[in-house]
Amino acid sequence: MIVFHYDKTLEGLMSALYDAYNRKTFPDSLLAFNEQEPLFVTESHIVITDNLNSARVWKGLEKKLHANTLNMLTCVWLSELAGSDELIFRYAKKVFDSKHSIEMNFADVDVLQMKKTAQKVNHERHRLIEFVRFQKAADDIYFAPVSPDHNCLALTINHFKDRFRDQKWIIYDTRRNYGFYYDLKKVSEMTLDSTDLFPEGKLDEKLMAEDEKIFQDLWRGYFKAITIKERINPKLHRQHLPQRYWKYLTEKQ
């Protein structure tokens, strides 16, 4: 069994691909630097992330793949699912080794898996766009905490920037502890030192704008009134609105 150790970045993964073709040995498993190796390792290689090499691999992929497929590849990387790096590695190898495009061959396990994983991330991106709930703070900044399963917050920023261009906002990923701040001109990445200001996603009442509580109550009241009691269907409700999003949804609090 051949294993590669790399730094668990996308550039590192691309460098691993470069190294593999350079050494003509392909790993069965990709591990982090400090990760325990499995039994029966015959060959172990440590990948040193090299921006030149990784750029070269990426360029090679660009040459062979449609722009949409490249986006898909990025999505799979952002999924942060276990084994997604090995999936990308296998996929990229298939792409490089094949004379013809394999992008549409969904009978291939890896191609199909790539599509499915990318779809998952895209789905979550869409749900973020749907379920972000801004709370207006006293300093006129609209604040929204999120905690998506996949690391897809960055994919939603263009949407929010376009839609809410005349209000300042912060969308903050509490799981990964980073967020984006829009100051009416540009969006910048930010990290808060502590998340005490919004325990459980609720902005502290002292920080809230004056009318914020009123509109939250109005929205909750509206949400309750719009339900048709004769048709209540909790299973369908949870299917569309999974429980993991409830903690930051105003109407579910």
Next chain:
Amino acid sequence: MKAEILDKLQVLAESAKYDVSCASSGTTRKSTPGSIGSTSGWGICHSFTEDGRCVSLLKIMLTNNCIYDCAYCINRRTNDLKRATFSVSELVELTIEFYRRNYIEGLFLSSGVVNNPDYTMERMVRVVKDLRTIHRFNGYIHMKSIPGASQQLVHEAGLYSDRLSVNIEIANEQNLKMLAPEKDHESVYKPMLYIQQGVLQNAEDRHKFPSTPRFAPAGQSTQMIIGASNESDKQILNTSVALYNRPSMKRVYYSGYIPVNAYDNRLPALKQAPLVRENRLYQADWLLRFYEFKVDEIVDDRFPDLDLEIDPKLAWALRHPEQFPIDINKADYNMILRIPGIGVKSAKLVVASRRFTRLTSYDLKKMGIVMKKAQYFITCNELTSSTISNTSPEYIRKLLTSKKTPKGKDNQNQLMLQFD
């Protein structure tokens, strides 16, 4: 002030909730400097109610006072109901503030009829006009057109709204007159025609002068109530097809009748809304719009109603065993679409990937095809067991509709033999 608004909001949302449409699709519009909001072509749902319906727009009535007395409607004038009316500024503020917090995609404005249709329509137009021109609101607006409103007002509404809609409510005019004595089909079809003319005219104008402001860019939609009168599914679906054949008609919604006025004996006594029938009608609607089915393939004189036990596509397949089995590796895309258990997405996957390799049932399963249904209607790159052509439609039907016994409950000592 706050308690009063909350009260009004709840009363008017309660009154508006029986309108099923809540789509925010059909227009893609980026924001412009100085305005708030944008629309995305696919529509965005912002929440889901406990009955599982999407909350995309602030679905609200301007007022639930009404001069009409329609038997199926909760807001009929003879109902003893809490009545409320929003002022223009209240509604505009609510919309904007909800929108800024990402609660909604926009506004769905409907209203009971006060004084006369034109008076009501004028007040509704004032809300959307204020939103668009004074507050530069760039989000989605869906506006109901009041049956019987004048062409001029419908036209003005179209300039500020993304989508307009007029509800047919009852597919058969006789029945409509019985349940809603003040309405007839003419009062519904006229505004529909105005909208259609507006959209076509606008398309022509924009061809000549691309800067012409758009008129109802997301077209129009309508709604039919199911189960409040005795129409067959054939009548309902034929009405839908006639509507879809008109330019600008984007969606026909079906709303299972909820017995809101149980005391009215013109209406059937229902314990529960006909949810299964509603679901089957939507499935049939999808077959018409995305699966290239003709309406007489789904319902005809022999089968005027949809089968409630199985979906319409499976029902069609069982009536046409001569079309099957279909070879997954060779058949045309539109034939693959007709296989029960295969949807548009998986049909596209099949057509894309069979150029590389001959597909097996394992591949199909991985692609997400419901093999439980599809296996009886296809052949692929392996031996098939029982398909519809070497057994009988009745047998397949029995296999697919038999209730599964929960695990552990069936008597394992008993040998089961299934005969067809």
